[in-house]
Amino acid sequence: MNPTRKRILAAIADGPVSGPDLAAELDISRAAVWSHVEALREDGFEIASESNGYTLGNVPDYGGPAIEYGLDAPLEIEYRDEIGSTNERARELAADGRSNVAVVADRQTGGRGRLDREWFSPSGGIWFSVLVRPELPPADAPLYTLVAAVATARAARAAGVDATIKWPNDVRVGERKLAGILTEMEGEADRVSWLVVGIGLNANVDPADLPGDRPVTTLQSEVGAVDRRAVTQTLLEEFWDLSTAEPEVIMDAWRELASTLGQRVRVETARETIVGQAVDIAAPGTLVVDTQEGLREVTAGDCDHLRPTE
Numbered sequence: 001m002n003p004t005r006k007r008i009l010a011a012i013a014d015g016p017v018s019g020p021d022l023a024a025e026l027d028i029s030r031a032a033v034w035s036h037v038e039a040l041r042e043d044g045f046e047i048a049s050e051s052n053g054y055t056l057g058n059v060p061d062y063g064g065p066a067i068e069y070g071l072d073a074p075l076e077i078e079y080r081d082e083i084g085s086t087n088e089r090a091r092e093l094a095a096d097g098r099s100n101v102a103v104v105a106d107r108q109t110g111g112r113g114r115l116d117r118e119w120f121s122p123s124g125g126i127w128f129s130v131l132v133r134p135e136l137p138p139a140d141a142p143l144y145t146l147v148a149a150v151a152t153a154r155a156a157r158a159a160g161v162d163a164t165i166k167w168p169n170d171v172r173v174g175e176r177k178l179a180g181i182l183t184e185m186e187g188e189a190d191r192v193s194w195l196v197v198g199i200g201l202n203a204n205v206d207p208a209d210l211p212g213d214r215p216v217t218t219l220q221s222e223v224g225a226v227d228r229r230a231v232t233q234t235l236l237e238e239f240w241d242l243s244t245a246e247p248e249v250i251m252d253a254w255r256e257l258a259s260t261l262g263q264r265v266r267v268e269t270a271r272e273t274i275v276g277q278a279v280d281i282a283a284p285g286t287l288v289v290d291t292q293e294g295l296r297e298v299t300a301g302d303c304d305h306l307r308p309t310e
């Protein structure tokens with residue numbers, strides 16, 4: 001959001017401030033104050049103007065300015081009512097040299113999941129992709145997927161939903177999938193050039209509108225319709241805060257929310273099927289499985305939790 005508009009909103013949040021006072025505080029003309037206020041109203045902010053000044057009323061439910069207002073993370077929001085895929089758009093922004101942007105959409109017409117699967121993204125969900133350029137060797141990029149999973153589970157929990165993480169990156173309630181993460185990157189020899197972390201959180205959506213052969217759930221079906229703006233802000237803030245933490249801190253946060261550890265699992269990798277007890281994760285996000293042949297570290301694959309007898 002334009003920094004002057006951000007400052008106007010902050011100034012009028014707690015009561016009336018006159019046009020001349022705002023103009024003096026921001027060192028702009030009274031006409032400029034007026035035109036910024038008009039622009040904010042067009043973005044959906046309710047701004048009363050009375051004889052004693054401007055006062056902020058309701059903030060828009062969702063959208064770019066709504067998410068940016070009060071967001072405690074240095075991310076710019078690019079919002080679309082409809083888009084093919086937010087990951088695709090974030091990749092375009094990466095090609096343009098941009099960074100620290102979150103592309104957020106109300107619905108996606110070509111949402112993509114892991115392993116080239118389709119990701120259904122009807123209106124009401126929280127679908128976004130964060131573009132960052134961390135100083136990280138490419139091999140450590142999976143840490144960002146752990147960060148995204150923790151941030152998503154924490155945001156769901158803050159909304160009252162008992163979410164846990166299934167390795168590598170599904171956020172679930174019981175055995176029903178609530179959210180998924182698709183991380184893409186471009187790397188040079190020794191460092192990441194850009195990372196796009198796409199998060200799809202089934203928020204105010206009817207599970208019947210999410211076809212597929214695996215059980216799914218939504219925040220709305222768990223606890224009723226949520227404030228998407230608040231959930232998105234919490235998620236982005238948790239993501240931003242944890243992304244700068246040390247790997248051990250990230251992995252501890254992941255362990256705390258993981259449902260996979262302690263489970264008997266079957267992991268299908270590109271080359272083989274590994275069955276055993278999931279005992280831990282290791283940097284940058286590999287699953288440590290205790291198999292009949294000893295401990296194995298699995299970097300990528302499709303993981304199923306098995307019943308003890310399987």
Ligand code: BTN
Binds near residue numbers: 087121
């Ligand atoms: C998965 O298969 O579990 C990952 C799903 C990731 C979906 C999100 S929605 C926002 C972003 N844009 C996309 O096209 N995909 C990701």
